[in-house]
Amino acid sequence: MSNSSIFEKAWLDLVFEGKNQTYGAYQLRKDSAKTTLYAFALGLFFVASVISAGLFLSSFGNKPTMNDMPVLDDTLHITRWDNMEPPVVPPPPPAPKNSEPATTTTDTQEMTNNPEIVASNEADDVKRNDDPPTAPEGPKGPDGGTTAPSSTGTPGTGTEPSPAPPAVPNGPMAVTMLDKMPEFPGGIKKFYEYVGNNFEKPEIDQTVNVLMSFVIEKDGTMTDIKVLRNPGYGLDKEAIRVLKSLRTKWEPGIKNGQPVRVLYQLPIKVTRTP
Template sequence: MSKLNINKNEWLELVFEGKNKEYGAYKLRQEDGKTTMKAFFSALALMAGLAALPMILSSFDKPKVVEPIDPDCVLRTVDVKFQPNIKQPKSQTAVANTAPKAPVQFATPVVVKREDATPTEIPTNADLPTTPSTNTSTTGTGTETGGNTGGTVTDPGPEVDPTAILPSVGLERNPNFPGGIAEFLRIVGNKFEAPSIDEEKTVKVIVYFVVERDGSLTNITVPRSPGYGLDKEAIRVLKSIKTKWEPGIYKGKPVRTSYSLPIVVKMQ
């Protein structure tokens, strides 16, 4: 096998014989060896510079000066006694265990179809039985004493605005329907006309109203309508009931009281 070196000038002259040697390819082939050597040494110089860069940068840092220890300085150990942490006893307060009062729950009226409901005659205030009141007086014998008895007088507080609407909580007596709230719910369920739809569905309607001082119902509203016209029907039913309630009592006087009534409607 013969050894041929195509980079020799003889081969270069042979290849470019009769051609334009001023063209760039001839010049590049002629200086190929020099270009390769320059690239090789340039790469070596770059690698050497990168390797020496940390040492060059560290030479600019100031040397750390370690101060010598004074020979006259004497180090001594001191025993320090720490006081143990004393936990303060927590003060125990006696708390009376009082059983929570059971919340009063009212039955929710269920609305059915008109043909399934039993007719109910709604009593008026004139038809309700009245209980005659008998006033008895007792005459006591003894000696009348005047002056300060030393007792504590309880301030009844400011008078309640007769136009103010009070919540049921805190009243001396809550408003009530003659015959009980169950009777009122039964009347509402019998008078309510539920709409007919293609599918069976149960909807809850919450009605808010005010029991006035004379027992009548005002401000009947349904803030959140469930649709199907149930809000208007609920308002109509409550307005149609003419029997008056017993008003709420606060400080011995009838007051306007806010009330809410949930109605469950089963539509078919």
């Protein structure tokens, strides 16, 4: 029994002794070790080439970093309170004498189509009829005539009732028609400070304006918040969010001693600091 290794040439000579060694099997077994090393080296070279090519190509890409991003310092400005007044609307002509008190309502179609929302105006108070009241007819006398009413009747009977208070429209009123303007607790500067401090300013490269409108209700709450001019950048949604988040109530406007609904417009200017 031979102790030769199967990887040595002596083992091959022993196996192929007396056989045709020019046959392909002998040559393959003889060169198998060299072929295996060559294939292993070729595989390593291929893998290394793929990895090197990937690293080389990735070195040409410039990835943005936080230091490369432009820093925009934007400031929110709110224009003067005087600009919040809606356009002045002339009052309607007085109602005819002895007619029912006239009431006006806001034209919904006009508010929808016109970005400048104009509130309805209160109609003038209806003039009270100055004609003296007709005296009640006294009882008929024996000759068919009427007798004068007794002057010893119950005190207070037969007197004219007190006139009803002037009618106040339920729709929003213009500030020019009010007896007393709405007031924000702490002053209007407090209202501006709240809007400015809670407004999340986006990154923009130009000055833009947002025009808002809202109604101050009889109880001092803000309702019917709308966007009349939207420049984009999501500023319309942000302005609505800030105004709806306000929980402080206004002191309502007064007309004829009664609280009324008042329409306001609020321009908001967002600018980029150079």
